[in-house]
Amino acid sequence: MRLGPVGDRSGWWVEAAIAVFLVVFPTVMAALGAGPDLATRILILGLFGLGVDLIFGFTGLLSFGQAAFFGSGGFITGYLLIHNIVNNSLGALAIGTIGAAIFGVVIGELALRQTGVYFAMLTLAFGELFYFLDLSPLRNYTGSENGMPGVPKPTVPLGFTTLDFTSNLGTYVFVAILYFFGFVIARRIVRSPFGAVLRAILENPERAAAVGHDVRRYKLVVFTIAAAYAGLAGGLLGMFQGYMPYEALSIDQSGEIIVMTVIGGPGTLIGPLVGAGIWTYLRQELQNIDVIASIWKLILGLVFILLVTGFRRGIVGGVVTLVERRKRGVPR
Amino acid sequence: MSAILEARKLTKAFGGLVAVNEVSLEIEPGRITAIIGPNGAGKTTLFKMLAGEIPPTSGEIYFKGKRITGLDATSSCQLGIGKSHQVTQIFPSLTVAENVMIPALAARRGSFKLDIFSSIPRVDGLATLVERTLTAVGLMERANFRAEDLAYGEKRRLEIGIALATQPELLLLDEPAAGMSPSETADLVALVKELRNSLTIVIVEHDMDVVFGLADEIMVLQDGVTIAFGRPEDIRADRRVREAYLGGLESV
Numbered sequence: 001m002r003l004g005p006v007g008d009r010s011g012w013w014v015e016a017a018i019a020v021f022l023v024v025f026p027t028v029m030a031a032l033g034a035g036p037d038l039a040t041r042i043l044i045l046g047l048f049g050l051g052v053d054l055i056f057g058f059t060g061l062l063s064f065g066q067a068a069f070f071g072s073g074g075f076i077t078g079y080l081l082i083h084n085i086v087n088n089s090l091g092a093l094a095i096g097t098i099g100a101a102i103f104g105v106v107i108g109e110l111a112l113r114q115t116g117v118y119f120a121m122l123t124l125a126f127g128e129l130f131y132f133l134d135l136s137p138l139r140n141y142t143g144s145e146n147g148m149p150g151v152p153k154p155t156v157p158l159g160f161t162t163l164d165f166t167s168n169l170g171t172y173v174f175v176a177i178l179y180f181f182g183f184v185i186a187r188r189i190v191r192s193p194f195g196a197v198l199r200a201i202l203e204n205p206e207r208a209a210a211v212g213h214d215v216r217r218y219k220l221v222v223f224t225i226a227a228a229y230a231g232l233a234g235g236l237l238g239m240f241q242g243y244m245p246y247e248a249l250s251i252d253q254s255g256e257i258i259v260m261t262v263i264g265g266p267g268t269l270i271g272p273l274v275g276a277g278i279w280t281y282l283r284q285e286l287q288n289i290d291v292i293a294s295i296w297k298l299i300l301g302l303v304f305i306l307l308v309t310g311f312r313r314g315i316v317g318g319v320v321t322l323v324e325r326r327k328r329g330v331p332r
Numbered sequence: 333m334s335a336i337l338e339a340r341k342l343t344k345a346f347g348g349l350v351a352v353n354e355v356s357l358e359i360e361p362g363r364i365t366a367i368i369g370p371n372g373a374g375k376t377t378l379f380k381m382l383a384g385e386i387p388p389t390s391g392e393i394y395f396k397g398k399r400i401t402g403l404d405a406t407s408s409c410q411l412g413i414g415k416s417h418q419v420t421q422i423f424p425s426l427t428v429a430e431n432v433m434i435p436a437l438a439a440r441r442g443s444f445k446l447d448i449f450s451s452i453p454r455v456d457g458l459a460t461l462v463e464r465t466l467t468a469v470g471l472m473e474r475a476n477f478r479a480e481d482l483a484y485g486e487k488r489r490l491e492i493g494i495a496l497a498t499q500p501e502l503l504l505l506d507e508p509a510a511g512m513s514p515s516e517t518a519d520l521v522a523l524v525k526e527l528r529n530s531l532t533i534v535i536v537e538h539d540m541d542v543v544f545g546l547a548d549e550i551m552v553l554q555d556g557v558t559i560a561f562g563r564p565e566d567i568r569a570d571r572r573v574r575e576a577y578l579g580g581l582e583s584v
Contacts, residue, residue: 001429001459001462001463001466001475002453002459003429003433003452003453003458003459003462004452004453005451005452006426006430006433006452188448188449189448189449191451191452192447192448192449192450192451192452193437193441193445193447193450193451193452193455194445194446194447194448194450195448196430196433196434196437196452197434197437197438199423199426200423200426200434203423203424203425203426204421204422204423204424206421207421207422207423207494208434209404209405209406210383210385210405210406210409210415210417210421211409211414211434211435211438211494211495211497211498212406212409212410212435212438212439212442212443212498213406213434213437213438213443213444214406214443214444215406217443217444218444221446
């Protein structure tokens with residue numbers, strides 16, 4: 001008997017398609033009247049969303065505190081670069097990512113003592129805790145409401161030469177390369193035996209435990225991985241914007257990334273990227289139209305309601321369902 | 333021969349209600365033991381304690397001579413105690429093969445393994461175990477069906493398959509025939525008879541044909557207390573059992 005990855009039968013063409021997409025994405029955005037900056041922002045959120053999808057879409061853990069990792073990864077990375085403690089962007093990102101992952105272990109260890117709504121509430125509380133730590137006790141480091149200005153654009157010194165990603169397109173390329181690696185790793189995790197256990201936890205956590213899986217440990221590890229994704233994305237946000245905003249730690253940020261994941265399609269990995277694309281693009285376009293500039297959030301909210309009621313598995317999930325139905329409908 | 337499972341004076345109290353009261357039992361390897369008793373006798377509670385789903389209020393449990401009192405369900409399962417549930421507990425949107433693969437992964441990889449860069453075909457012995465289990469429960473032809481699309485009797489067999497794929501030495505079957513048609517029940521009896529060659533089985537069941545058709549030994553519970561324990565023919569003849577339980581079925 002041939003056994004494959006649980007609930008994912010698509011081959012390596014998915015990675016190839018993502019690679020092609022990343023190459024043409026800035027051109028597509030330019031055709032839509034937006035520069036590479038919007039594309040970069042969408043990829044950063046898509047990277048953040050990969051982690052959210054791993055815990056929410058694949059394991060069934062709803063966390064309202066992901067901004068804690070997004071923000072802390074960003075502030076650690078920014079601090080290291082601004083104060084010249086590390087002058088290699090990749091090195092600073094790695095430390096920021098590990099820092100966020102360590103926070104992930106600690107918060108996960110505490111929050112995962114509960115399940116369901118109580119888990120979600122605990123993550124919300126930890127998210128708020130990080131937000132206030134940033135605003136008050138740590139203000140000398142984080143700049144409180146002013147954020148942390150002067151985060152340098154990405155450069156990678158190799159000794160003999162320095163790779164320069166400081167132009168707008170250069171930053172896009174830097175982010176796109178990391179997104180691609182992030183995507184490939186996430187897909188490997190999902191397709192691994194470890195990933196199969198995550199799917200079992202999503203479907204029926206009690207039975208997964210009863211047949212001999214240490215469910216809490218699996219949850220803790222995937223929660224930590226998601227925190228690492230968030231931390232990496234946060235570090236990239238600071239570099240891309242040239243400063244690290246305090247809002248990266250806000251509950252709005254935690255909520256938005258969930259909304260993006262739900263719109264795009266949880267449990268698909270591509271979903272968060274699609275959701276981030278639609279959300280970010282609409283937001284920018286709506287803000288540019290005079291009449292509705294002041295009510296753009298209202299319109300985005302309505303779009304969200306329409307998309308969620310129309311596509312219960314998100315846009316990507318909806319498309320997958322349509323394709324599967326068509327395949328089954330056509331006789332060979 | 334030494335017992336594979338031994339319970340000493342197991343008690344479970346929920347507040348003031350004592351559901352199981354100082355019940356002791358010894359299960360010899362290779363046998364089928366049935367636990368019967370009227371509704372509310374404490375059968376399911378006793379079973380939950382044996383599987384580690386709930387801790388006993390007092391008393392001890394030993395599995396293969398090792399004390400396992402208070403161990404959780406995950407660890408009990410890893411030690412070799414498998415359980416099929418009274419209410420079907422499957423992974424609804426996964427395929428039948430995947431449903432069996434999940435417990436097989438726990439059997440082949442242990443309770444936790446960080447194999448995030450490995451792949452499912454590389455898990456040693458996984459495909460063989462899944463295939464053997466599906467064949468045993470007669471679901472090989474349904475391997476690629478979504479579990480939630482199965483007929484009721486097939487779901488019940490999958491439920492047993494999930495327990496079997498954990499590779500238990502001791503299998504606890506909680507009312508496996510519940511809700512089954514007579515022909516499905518006959519299939520179930522044949523399946524359990526097949527399993528007895530390789531496993532020790534404890535079964536809680538209301539269907540007396542199943543109980544007397546399978547059991548080497550029968551334990552009768554009433555109000556949380558053991559009122560009889562012995563071979564089927566002795567149980568059938570036991571006056572107290574007939575009054576407590578079988579009385580409703582046969583005129584005394």
